[in-house]
Amino acid sequence: MRALNKLTKRVKWTALGVLTLGLAAAGGAEMAQMMAPATTPLTANAAITDEQGQVRGLATFRQAGSAVAVTVEARGLTPGQHGMHVHDTRKCLPGVDPAVNRVVPFGAAGPHFDPEMSGNHDSPEADNKYGHAGDLPMLTVGADGVGRASFMSDKISLTGMNGILNRTLIIHEKPDDYKSDPSGMTGARVRCGTILRVGLNTRDYPLPGVQTFPEGVAYDAKKGVLYTGSAATGAIYTVNPTSGTVTLFSEGGALGRSSALGLKVDSQSRVWVAGGATGTVSVLSPNGTPVAILDTPKSPNPYINDLAPAADGSVYVTDSTRPVIFRVSPDLKLRAWLDLGNTPIKYGPGINLNGILATPDGRYLLTMQLNTGDLWRIDLRTKAVKKVMGGLTRGDGILLNPADPRTLYVARNAMGVVSKVALSADSGTGALVAEEPLQGLRFPATLTAVGGDVVVTQSQLNKLMGGTPETPFRLTRFKAF
Template identity: 90%
Template sequence: MRATGMRAASALTKRIKWTALGVLTLGLAAAGAAEMAQKMAPATTPLTATATILDEQGQNQGTATFRQAGTAVAVTVEARGLTPGQHGMHVHDTRLCQPGIDPAVNKPVPFGAAGPHFDPGMSHNHDSPTAGNKYGHAGDLPMLTVGADGVGRASFMSDKISLTGMDGILNRSLIIHEKPDDYKSDPSGMSGARVRCGTIVRGDVTTRDYPLPGVRTFPEGVAYDTKKDVLYTGSAATGSIYTVNPTSGAVNLFSEGGSLGRSSALGLKVDSQSRVWVAGGAAGTVSVLRPDGFPVAILETPKSPNPYINDLAPAADGSVYVTDSTRPIIFRVSPDLKLSAWLDLGNTPIKYGPGINLNGILATPDGRYLLTMQLNTGDLWRIDLKTKAVKKVMGGLTRGDGILLNPTDPRTLYVARNAVGVVSKVALSADSGTGTLVAEEPLKGLRYPATLTAVGGDVVVTQSQLDKLQGGTPETPFRLTRFKAF
């Protein structure tokens, strides 16, 4: 049941106009401006995507195209073999145009695996194509009108969706229903069965996925051992750590979660001895594992009601620096595996606030600085390893998580921006003291990218789906995604 106040607030966000060509343009008024600020205009050539529209037998029945146009997306749809009249049309949460369980009837239905309507604003409410995403699903689109020949066509602009950012629809699905949409009844406007489905894909970028086992893997950390030619990734939910062969994609269990109290594996790093370092999250621990997975040490940080050991940075002198996302301290593990509080951040420009603070961290190759990302502010910081002086490099990296320097170009920094669904490229000055955002790459659709590592000239990023860790249904298999450094 909708509250009257919610409906009134929704109405304030609506603005519909018809262009001279009869194309419906969907706009946000001032109440939706905050949503639009989360979307990112393309840096160069506008992003484009397509969806091949399939029927229940998997036959091609049309095409949809999507083109980023500033903060909106231009959409065209043509679908065949439908009954004349109007049909509800929505973007659904997953990429899977396969049968799946409909929770309303608890039985398999065509295209049920596409999941519920895409709802990044967490509105939990079906509404019109002009409602702000706080009030209705972002996936609520205009209807498809089908002529007597069984062909449906639609052309419109929507600023509820994007090909990048928090409202990104890449690697999700476009669903056409059998009936009209009443734009008010939850969950899908009484629009009936799902009769067509197409996965929204970007064709101008090449990636490779490494599927991972398990239904609660939630891969947060990733690291690469150049000596052994092996990737490591760790589960935020279970603490298990896996190896992945970067050539074959073969996955093996390296260290089972729960061993020696490790219930979570966040940031991972590999040192010069091929030892694997593991940030233990809320356990407040740093684990060091031998190349065979046997524990070398479990280092405990000082007792606290709210620890959150997030990431680690091996430095040139053999030390490892560690971020705590809730306690304003950077820890240091010496080469002889002694842990100490290295820097009290309370006396620096870095100010801790609610949520996740410092997380991703790395040491520059010249041994002079640490770079670290503050997720809740979007600020990137530089810390002098000799003087401990702190300098803000740049801001604006909303939801910045893990960071990675290009191994062949230390002036290029990559930032995984989890909820924003992109990897950002930052050009650093020679002393890493300033930075400029130069590109933002959603690849083929990232699901909460958390950390990155380099494999030769490529980058591997985790699709952690940590937004589904406490609720919701994650897409499986979980995966790492590899792409050419850009």
């Protein structure tokens, strides 16, 4: 394996996943796709601090095509070479270092950033399939105790699956041997800086719990509250969008609701919940009491993922593993509405149809197929199916801008971005016009509109079946772009 690693070069030296719910990690072909531009230039800084919290240097990051230009200056270090890595979380706090299995300074920064789950420490030349993306060149410190480095790297990015925003840059006390797991025998973590985007403001809503994994989000404009649900427990929470106060709305496990995926609010302020592998749709009253639990037909592999209230009071439901769209009538009767087997939508391994919405004119459904990156339009009268566009790799939840129904937002989970799509007047074609990593998104799943803003879940579903999620879990609010 080591010999293979050394043959796969990606870092340009100069003077200077994964969805656990049935999906493989995003591979090299997906990562090679060009990303659409962000709304502001992609630049970031990290103030480098010592164990006492004193600022002892600065790192800068600038997206330059498919690579990132990095400069680092750090003071007060011992002369010689020091290992330097991007770590997984944003926390420059004490925590457990897996290299020594005890609490150490900056241990809360977590392990090395490893988006392709290589599980292997390697050199800055190694392809991310075979070594951590966070394995960077060493910092050389002079006799004056000041270390400086300047280089370009395409192992990391400020957007997409390899995005390092809101993660940490760690400088170690010793050189990196670029082979020993987990961190190259680099010793203690002596400097840390959180990598923060420059020039973009967002607001986070922290959520309670260490296993929350928020997948769905919805806004009730009548009540002025956000709802979000736990994919892991089925609990539903309300969030006050002004104060950020979080309240338990419905306990997980209520009438068998052990998971909550897509959430929607209807015109009666009832909350609709997609039950995932339970194969159910739950309907909750405005005060949180169950109105109905609607069962889809029994099968060994249901996956009820998202819902779309329509103007006539119906609600349409996607199943990500069975090729069918269900319809719940206004009298709460659930039936199969469209057999997808005879349409252009072809189901394959993994998560298929996912996010769904009804257009405001009542004519169409739009739905996102996650495992192909295809966006589809379905005529509500004729049931005719048309492909709107492809290329939306790992597209999950979708949202129309209420102020402009020709603007569609797509949460692209493993890619860590929200994409903006310009739709034609009949929603029959679309073009990708912008993508935003915001301040660093962790597996964004679904979106909702709050006035002129958008709120997106940072679900971290890639860590639901393994790994350590970063807490607190968060919803993130940003200005519609």
